[in-house]
Amino acid sequence: MDLTRAAAEELDAADPLASFRCRFAGADDEGPDRLLYLDGNSLGRMPLDTPAAVSRVVEQEWARGLVGSWSRWIGTAARLGDRLGAGVLGAGPGQVLVGDSTTVNLYKLLVAGAAARPGRDVLVCTADDFPTDRYVVAGVAEARGMTVREIEADIDQGPDPAVLAAALDERVAVVVLSLVAYRSGGLADVAAITRVVHDAGALVLWDLSHAVGAVPVDLDAAGADLAVGCSYKYLNGGPGAPAFLYVRRDLQEELRSPIQGWFGQKDQFDMGPVYVPADGVERFGVGTPPVIGMAAVEVGVELIAEAGIERLAAKGRTMTDLVVALGDEWLAPQGVALASPRDAARRGSHVTFAHPQAWQLTQALIDRGVVPDFRTPDRVRLGPAPLYTRFVDVWDAMDRFRAILADRTYEAFPAERARVT
Template sequence: MDLTRDAALALDAADPLAGFRGRFAGTDDDSADRVLYLDGNSLGRMPLETPAALRRVVEQEWASGLVGSWSSWIGEATRLGDQLASGVLGAAPGEVLVGDSTTVNLYKLLVAGAEARPGRDVLVCTADDFPTDRYVVAGVARARGMTVRELPAHIDEGPDPAGIAAVLDDRVAVVVLSHVAYRSGALADLAGITRQVHDVGALVLWDLSHSVGSVPVGLAAADADLAVGCGYKYLNGGPGAPAFLYVRRDLQEQLRSPIQGWFGQRDQFAMGPEYDPSPGIERFGAGTPPVLGMAALEVGARLVAEAGIDRLAAKGRAMGELVVALADAWLARHGVALASPRDAGRRGSHVTMTHPQAWQLTQALIDRGVVPDFRTPDRVRLGPAPLYTRFVDVWDAMDRFRRLLEGGGHEAYPAQRARVT
């Protein structure tokens, strides 16, 4: 691979997605000291169309339409869910619902899945999965008198088929796994693992938070059971954007949400005395949907669908390859090592590096205009987003990383624990 800056510029010139960059805020600065944002896997940039979409809802539908606008808002959760299903998730209409947070949706589907497998008393998750996933699994297991069985998974490589087979038996009700590992970016074999879980009669609940909008998911092709994901990373829906949930159509009548809210009721406005769940994906609704949040999320989801998930994944892999190659050439001599799968086909769109002073390096990079993030115990996570990050941005960020290490500027920063987001 040619590792010159001119080669990175040439990749940008040939990039079929180059036109999308100008549709996001903060991308018009080409100065040498510009901020290089490599945290799109934590919070995506704001699309330029988002303010207008929010103004439309606020100034027209809310300010003028008032309560009459509910006639159009009432179906937004399923309408936007169908857009995500067809444009991003590889699912069918009527299988995706938008609303609530990832944590709440995970809880709803995990409890519903456990109840649909009576007589089974084990939930499975990995010790290295995202905290909210592990916390929800532990809480549901405690409340239901179940056991949590931890799937052994390498912190950098993720789970393997042999490890998965070792924890599966006829006691397992639901397996909870991330499609892309939040720490390392390791990409799980969604279709293969789903088949393994089905072979023992269990359900698998996928967390798509770090994969949706960056790699193909293919829920229908994989015969996936259940899934959840957030809207503020690669979907660029903004901070606190609503999440989504997926339930395969033939499972919907078998599952019952533990949160029996009025937006999951069959005849919602009859205000009946007893809960009777809706016959479709709407049964997993709870309270009033976040109308403003969905308006912002729709803009980001539409951009992802327009770009095409296969093209986004191809660029994401190529940018990851550039990060790895530059790290090998420039950073390894300073004690930086790859903490993600080396095979690009086994990674999502973020790449993680390990170094004993990862926290200090992260803070020093931010002060030098490079925005990555830190992950415990000693990881610097780099998340270029293929919709708006250029190859030359990656090159320049790694060049600043190299110069930081060569100058030892990070040594002046104290060690500190970081929050996890």
């Protein structure tokens, strides 16, 4: 790979997704001192169409339509779920629902899945999965009198399918895994792992939060059972945007949500005395959906669908290959080690580097106009979102990174993270 800036400019000139950059706030900035945002895997940029979409709901549908606008809003969670399924998740209609947070959706599906496997008393997750996933698994296990079986996972490579397979037996009810590891970007094989879990008679619940909008998912083709994910990373739905859940069609009548809200009731407006779950995926609805937030999510979903997930994934692989190559050339000689899979086929769309003073390096990068993020214990994570990040942005960010290492300005920053109180 040619590592010159001119080569990065050539990649930008040939980029079929280049026109999307100008549709995001701040992404089109120019100049040597511009902000280089490499944290799209944590919070995506705001699409320029989002304020108008939110304003339409607030100023027209709410302010003028008032309660009459519920005729439009009432089916938004399922309608937007179908659009997300078709355009991004590889899921047919009637299997995806938008609403609630990722954590709440994870809880709903995990409890429903565990209840659907009576006689099995073990939940499986990885020791290095995202904290909220492990916390939910532990809480559900405690409440149901089950046992958690945490499998070891390399924090740089992700879980080993062979290790997972060895941990499965007739006691396992549900396995919870992330498609893309939050720390390293390690990419799991959905179809292969799903087959292994099914061979053990268990269900698998995928967390797609660090994958959706950046890598192909193809839930239906993989035979996935259950999935959840957020919409504020690569889907660019904004902070706190509603999440989504997926339930494979043939499982829907078998599973029952543990939170019996009126938006999951079969005859919602009959206001009956007894809860009867709705048909299909809508039985996993709970309370009134976040209509304003879903307006922002819809903008992001449409942009991803328009760009095409295969094109986004291809660009993401090339961008992260550039990050890895520049890291080898510029950062490794100064003590920074790659902490992600080297093979692009085994990575999501972010790359992580390890250094004993990673926290200080992260603060120095931010001070120098590069926005990464820090992950324990000693990791700097770089997430170039393929929809709006340029190759020259990656090159310039890595150039600033090597300059910080060379001049050791990071040593002036406090070694301890400040706690937010």
